[in-house]
Amino acid sequence: MNPGFYALVGPNAAGKTHYLHTLVGPHAAFVPAGADAKFAGTTVDDHLRAVTAVHPHVDLDFPNARIKDLSVGQRRLLTIEVALAMGKDLLLLDEPFDGIDTSTRKRIRQRLIDYIAGNPQRSVVMASHRPEDFTGLATHVMQVFDHEVSRPVPLDAARLCFPTVTGPTAKIEELSARFSVAESASLGPMTRVTFAEPIGEDDIHLPIEYPDDPELIDLLATERPER
Incomplete structure (x- = not known):
């Protein structure tokens, strides 16, 4: 996949999450939808120790707390920060802004912008049902209908079709x-x-x-x- 930020769009149950799973591999970091996120241990420190055992270069300063005491936004932020810290060439995001407040959403958006700016060879593929989530981020779009995924199209080229x-x-x-x-x-x-x-x-x-x-x-x- 060429560098860029890809918006993955389509109706509910069209196959967006399934497609993200097909892209998972050694060069990709995957952030699942909030309900599917898994954590190691019972605290943030437990989880980060498990992450660094597999990815020793990951160094995150995240406040320790019991996982069950974290808000939805804090859990989303933790999973995304871990994925970003892995520094993979491909970042896969499934509904990353679901259930979070405006402040956390702005923080995550900026972190995604910094992630791409830090290495223009990276790619992000993000699925979301909220059109505004892609504003200022997406460079390309892929449509998913009945588990069929269209080829990537530059957003400005797609605009001319409407x-x-x-x-x-x-x-x-x-x-x-x-x-x-x-x-x-x-x-x-x-x-x-x-x-x-x-x-x-x-x-x-x-x-x-x-x-x-x-x-x-x-x-x-x-x-x-x-x-």
């Missing part, structure tokens, strides 16, 4: 008969439609807008890629 046009309803209906539609909404005599394929301004003679990152991720999570 042009949005607003205009008189009659004109938009004419366009909708010619091009695939992802979303449509009408208000009075005007209709706003997001198409599911590229369209040039010369084809429609109306201004074209494109989705921001959260809107784009939301569309990609529900629109199957063309075969």
